[in-house]
Amino acid sequence: MKSHAAPPLIVTMGDACGIGPEIIAMAWARAALGPAVVCGDVQVMRRALKATGLVRPVACLESPLDLADVPEGTLPVWQPAGLPAGTAELAWGRVSGVAGAAAARCIEAAVAEVMAGRAGALVTAPIHKEALAAAGVPYPGHTEMLQALAARHAGQAEPPPVRMMLANDELRVVLVTIHVSLRRAIELLDTPRILQTLRITHEAGRRFGIAHPRIAVAALNPHAGEGGLFGDEERTIIAPAIEAACAEGIAASGPHAPDTVFMRARNAQGHPGEFDFVVAMTHDHGLIPVKYLGVEQGVNVTLGLPFVRTSPDHGTAFDLAGTGRADPASLIAAARMARRLANA
Template sequence: MGDACGIGPEIIAKWWRAGGGAAVVIGSLAVMQRATSWLPQADRPEVVALGSLAQQASLQPGQMGVWVPPALPADLLDAPLGQVDVRAGQAAAACIREAVRLAQQGQVAGIVTAPLHKEALALAGEPYPGHTELLQAEGSPPGQAPAPVRMMLANDELKTVLVTIHVSLRQAIEQVTTASVLETIRITHASAQLWGMPRPRIAVAGLNPHAGEGGLFGDEELTIIGPAIEAARADGIDASGPYAPDTVFMRARNVPGHPGEFDVVIAMYHDQGLIPVKYLGLDQGVNVTLGLPFVRTSPDHGTAFDLAGTGRADEASFAQAVRMARVLVAGRAGA
């Protein structure tokens, strides 16, 4: 359900009202009941606590099944809407851990996470800056180092995967190494194969303006990124580049009358890759974590504290996240 003080519970309730179904909400019964109370009386689903996940199959139309994880704060409903609160951070982390446990046991096919607040997560004592890092840690088998993961932001027109994510720009540049770029290409290739693309076309963006212009504006393309692409191609991966970052996303965009030249673009840092996708529409973008042993998606927006409790939150991006999760689950099943 994401952060209880944000719009996560509301967008879930609105998505459910629109006919979502075939899903289990992991969260607080009271918080979800409050979220449904903001809907028109005739459209409110009945919030039902599940004693087992098997009960979900017997729910009637109009009933929303909620699986309550252990360790939720008893006074979570007292956490003020639209504000950072330690209890909301504790609850968000508890819900993620329970979702991962259920996915690892094969009881759920995939996870769609509503937005959480990074500051609330930190107040709760979590050492992770966001969903991705927490999922990475929790998704690893006991005693094993966390598997490498990557963040992908996608819509129907463009898919972009990031080499680096939530670090400063200076740190991101330092983290762009041949090893990190090659690992990103390999994770992207393997993930796309799970979606049913046997040979995905992967474009790799440069780091510098004009992809360095042959070394005039920086040599990372020649000394770091290029060798990673060559190594990937030696593995049989259809990777190419490095391409000028200011044009590669336009070349990859897939729209009627303009079939994209590439299936996915690998970007070197957070804003380089996310601005093009978000520009195409926040209501369409979906965050996908690649490299996890289960499907995980989320909407392309935050907790929107300014909208919490107003009833004005838009569930479109959450609906897209669920739709993509189901597509990816189906792709894995058919792989």
């Protein structure tokens, strides 16, 4: 038996029809998750072990805190009440409302454990947005669901302001808007929202151990609007937010041309980045540069929650589900970052 000085990570299984359970099994088998408990369906995790060729026993825990009693070499799984039946019999690689309901229930249960202090941080395996919708879950993705759950557990009427950050060893990008249409994202942009993003990013930098985080703000329009020729959002919305942030002592600069600022911020061998973070106005503006560098090391971090949450920067990969060929590297990176932030 082992004892752990700090509460373990809790890792949700994600969509049972996708690669989430498999990459969890592979990462655990490599001892790359650290002290961690899987929140999921025991039979789904047994199926994942079989799909990956891993012959290992599974322990069904009554609480994440029971991890200390799990024998060496046994996969620890906490199966929360309320999971739908038959999840492990679903076809690989198919959208299923049952899988969506199971994924949502695991997220709800895991958040409760983290908020109660029985888990140190949350790592989420990929979910499928269509499966969530098929299950009647009223959130488009992890970020919005976690935001609502945090408010519920804290007894708050309004959810906390959160932002999505995608990060790897070379680049950290924080988004002002996320899962909405591009047209709607532009409509949502205003000075208070951008200023709030800069504040959240600044605080995140402090948690990363950066005393004075350097934040570059990417423009919305080509060439940063070219003095208003290609749009005036830079002058009317973005620049005022940067000025207000600087007045608060935040080291923000821009708006920078979006087609070059990510190259300037990239921290690569022989090329120290000029910035610690880039704030981007829209989802694809910010995430394409990070994912181009390789999804295997990318980590999604939800900033602004009252607990640490990370996830891989890829989806359910239905085409690989059940083959045992998925790469767990991004999940391993997510677990590593979760431990780092939880211990900051």
